[in-house]
Amino acid sequence: MPNRPLTSDVLEREGFGLTWPGKAAAIQLAKVPTASALCARPDHDVGAEFATHAIVAGENLDVLKLLCAARPGSVDLIYIDPPYNRGHDRAYADDFATARISAKDGADPRQRHARWLDFMAPRLVLARDLLSERGVLAISIDQREAARLRLLLEELFGEEHFVAEIVVSLNPKGRQLAP
16 A cells, blocks of 8 residues: 655545544534523622632533633633543443443444543533633543543644643553442
8 A cells, every 4th residue: 555645635635633423513512602600609708809719610511601701711720520431320421322232232332432522522612712821721531532532632722732641550450440
């Protein structure tokens, strides 16, 4: 097989990057207004003269939209601990399969990854818009979605903004951890 260089015309004609069914709609979701609102809690008020930080509780997509509208480019650190897409039943969505059928039973595992990307894309678009010029985005993830996450981040933030990946080995002996 001949080696073809990835020239600009080849990239334009054939494309290069991360794609999945529903990608455009997922990214557009970041721009859909929310019906939620930020409300102060008087029982947690320390007075405006002391307030330099805030705790915001709510559905993360709505909160990100509200914060972006109120204070774009103002956050120096965003830490994200998204669902790892392992398929466990948790208090939050951690199974992005369209049906509860494992890949070995005939479901296409790519659906699970596409739905996970649908979940992540609008949140990362908003995180990008919320970060300041010197802002840092830190994300915890396991190997199941790490490669797709990295490609999505490079597309949204630019490959040149990647600083480092830190790998933590929680189970060096290879024994199974409890789910």
